[in-house]
Amino acid sequence: MTALAIEGVWKFYGDFPALRDISFNVEPGSCVALLGRNGAGKTTLLKILAGLSRPARGQVKLFGQDAAERSSRASIGVLGHGIGIYDELSAIENLRLFAGLYGLPEPERRAMEWLERTGLERVRDGLVREFSRGMRQRLAVARAFLHNPRLLLLDEPFTALDDRAIAVLQTVLRDALAEGRTVLMSTHQLREALELATHVALINRGKLAFSGSRTREMLDDPGWIYRNYGEA
């Protein structure tokens, strides 16, 4: 079964088509780098996949289930532009909150496990407001991975992260891929993304310009894909 099936998705802002007939499949266990210039429609597409926005036409299926159904959300983890963490709650309270919302068994143990994996166990009771930028980002990673999602949707995950957060994110992403989870990430940071990616999708002005396996030449020369499939 495909992890993610995108079938003929259109999205309009007024009469302007922001996404034009996007179709591609993501197989379980793959890591897809979603590339494209600013304003090409990467975030719009990710928002549709994350259930934050509905397509005007077309369909999105998560593990065979219609993405419009709420219960399908349990299988995805989302890390968007914002960290999605409450400043006035402590680290553990934030994770406990999301564990509760996802209806996870043993929320306390789950929350502690992820605090350890992101290196935040010593500040578990500290308010997020008092955290450094990097700590907040690591907590955001913990929040997105907390329920062991089968599909991870990451919007520009490496942008604005500090070194330690990048290291944490790379480790948990590698672990997730090793466990057979699926990752879809939009990115500007071609090198970091392409190292992890098994597949690449390129969106150009709302259209899917390329989708396929990541090849050797993409890794050797990150500009290659833009030169060959992007607009002149």
Add this chain to the structure above:
Amino acid sequence: MRKHLLLTAGIAASLLLARNIWVMLTQLPDEAFQGAIFRIIFFHVPAAFTCFLCFLASLIAGLAYLKTRKLGYDAFSVSVIEVGLAFGAVNLITGMIWARIIWGIWWTWDWRLTSMLICWLLYAGYLVLRRAIEEPTERAKMSAVMSILNFSVVPFVFFSIKWFRTQHPQPVLFGDGKMDSGYRAMLYGNWAPLLIVAAILISIRYAQEKQQREIDALRREAHMI
């Protein structure tokens, strides 16, 4: 084609109005208690009918938009509400002029006046909400929700204010349902041209909205390049 249709409708409405005004002024006698000013009712009441017909249309358009997500329904919804508000204003202003002459005051917190004013404010809020949202699809969605909420509160407004004012009797002149048949015929007869005028205005606004959407889409296209 559309232009010709609008023009023909406009001419028909003007002719009807002219004829109605002539009949009002020359054929219909003054009303026994109110004198000449009572004729304002031939504009006052049909304006209220038109206004609420428009609000009802906006509810239907709002539901249709949420069902189909076609922006045409949103354009229709904003057009009917703007025109409805204009006719609501006609109703309120003619009412105030009449009240000034018959009761000697511009405004009284009679239940009909109060409810009309509140409904007018509800739909003015709809326009304010639209103004504040820039992205057309988002705006259409929020507006549709608001038109549903607005229309749902209209019956509550009418019933509550009616009860409120009947508990504290006010000098309500001019009771219901005792109208001469000639007057009644004119009341409905004059509704026809007003409805035509409303339809013309709605049609013009609808076309404007459509053009506005095209301009907006072109601007977004240009931004992307």
Add this chain to the structure above:
Amino acid sequence: MLFLRQTFTVTAKDLRSELRTKEAVNASLSFALVILILFSFAFDPTSETTREIAGGLLWLVFAFAGVLVLNRSFARELPNDCLEALISSPVPGAALFLGKALANYVLLLAIEVVCLPVFGVFYNVTWYSQPGQLALVLVLATWGVTVVGTVFSALTVNLRLREVMLPMLVYPVLIPCLMAAMQLTTTLIAGDPIAGDQLAWLRLIIGFDIIFTSLAVLLIDTVLIG
């Protein structure tokens, strides 16, 4: 079952955030106090005149102060894009809405309970002669205010000038509910029970609550998902 747990999780989260920062409650309570004091200049504040308009006075205070709480409700989710994190979770929109509404409800009722004795002392009015029925009116009418206010809080959360938009849009919709609450509260504070014609007002509030709670639950997914 999960639905209820998710609802209460959201409520608990909102209440905990609010109790920690006390942003909305502090602003709302001080605002309520200021309005209570300002009213004393608007009319002759003897206990007789006050009793005649007690319902109107109190509910205006509740409505003004309440909007400050309602404004914060969804605005609280804006920093760090928390609203997106909530919507992309499996929590149904209705659970999210009811959870936030319940939190607002608790806060509004708390503010009302604080305002009542202050009002009683300042205006020398015995307000507690019909405690059961007064509580009933507060509970029912405050739910109406809460549910409509929370929907509009969600509707206006991403707007420029959000703080101005919410009161402007929400008060006209609240008029029937507030008017009924004012009528009943005035009667109750005068010491009379709700009877006869007055029951119509109670029915109006209940109808208002039912209709707008259903509409809110039906429409909230549309509002939240772009």
